Amino acid sequence: MSLLSIKNKIGIPSDWKMVPIGKVLISSQYGTSNGNSETGVPVVGMKNLQDGKVDFNDLPFVSVSNEEKESLLLHDGDILLNRTNSYDLVGKIGFVDKAVEAVFASYLVRLQVDRAKSDPKFVALWLTSFWADQMIKKIATRAVSQANVNPTEFKKFCLVPVLPKPEQKAIADLLSTWDEAIEKTERLIQVKEAKLKGQIQKLISQRCDSWPHTKPKKIFDTITEKNFPDEELLSVTQDRGVIPRSMLEGRVMSPDGTTASYKLIKRGDFAISLRSFQGGIEYSNYQGIISPAYTVLRPKIELSSDFYRLFFKSYIFIEKYLNLAVIGIRDGKQISIPDFLSIKIPVPPLEQQKEIAETLSVCQHEIDLLKQLAEKYKTQKRGLMQKMLTGEWRIKPEIVNQYREA
DSSP, X not given: OOHHHHHHHHOOOTTOEEEEGGGGEEEEEEOBOOOEESSSEEEEOGGGEETEEEOOTTOOEEOOOHHHHHHHOOOTTOEEEEOEEOTTTTXXXXXXXXXXXXXXXXXXXXXEEOTTTOOHHHHHHHHTSHHHHHHHHHHOEEOSSOEEOOHHHHHHHOEEEEOOHHHHHHHHHHHHHHHHHHHHHHHHHHHHHHHHHHHHHHHTGXXXXXXXXXXXXXXXXXXXXXXXXXXXXXXXXXXXXXXEGGGSOXXXXXXXXXXXXXXXXXXXXXXXXXXXXXXXXXXXXXXXXEOTXXXXXXXXXXXXXXXXXXXTTSHHIIIIIGGGXXXXXXXXXXXOHHHHHHSOEEOOOHHHHHHHHHHHHHHHHHHHHHHHHHHHHHHHHHHHHHHHTTTSSOOOHHHHHHHHHO
């Protein structure tokens, strides 16, 4: 789909117009290229851009001069664009909704909106929409393992709707209602996950050394079943396990060409990636196909998949066991699959596995339900965005007028 065809398909109302985003910006700026340090000022990186927002928790530090710090400090209304990443993730957006004592890294570009022309929150919402994502993907240049968005090309060819500012603000506020519901649900998830972590510490971590240990290759088969083009395309995520790609935020593109090399994964299987040392091994509740970059593990002895689902995501597994299979340093770290299959992991008696899994599954079930609720809110928001940001649905004039009077 060309940029022109994308523009023609959007179909905005006659009293709106589409303009290059550069026409509603007052500036765009690269972040600092300095590496992380022990002290300094907090720095936002591309991993901190989540669901159109910026996660300011647990930021690393960077050492910069006072002059550079003043130049790069984030302000309320800033929009961060991830200019370099994998093709799936390039173009991610993070909206800064409050001034913070933090700067941003070089793989990000700060966009500052001319508030006389457009509402920053509305522009940020547009940039997370399906149509903006399609345009950004067309602008991106692809390399072997990553893609890049040139800010000059972005400002020239990525289009944004221009409509009366009161209507922009009304749309942004309406969609913020869903953001609040999502954030409240995600806070509840964090509380439940902290409780689950404490239970895992008591029931698993403190007992690991007393259990028999066996190499994973004696417990699991590595599966390489391929040529299943009609199976559903799945994605491997660190926070939700193996799930259908259709459940993601719409920024993950379907693979180019054939999926013949993609691997079959079944319900009850596990997926391990070269980057699993960051978040553990993922469990699949679905049958489908996943990228050949993943290793599929299928139990070959009788065990409790629920027990290992929880164990493989636990802190003690990642730090004490999985780290033994990590090779490389810094950004070159990855899991050596042969090394992982040869380390020894706990294998409690089957009855203990089931008892522990049953106890922990109560809390895990509550977390899963809350995640489903959060996903429901996100789906509703995406649907509303599709309608509201293109003008297919309009806010009542009497509501818009309230913003004119404010």
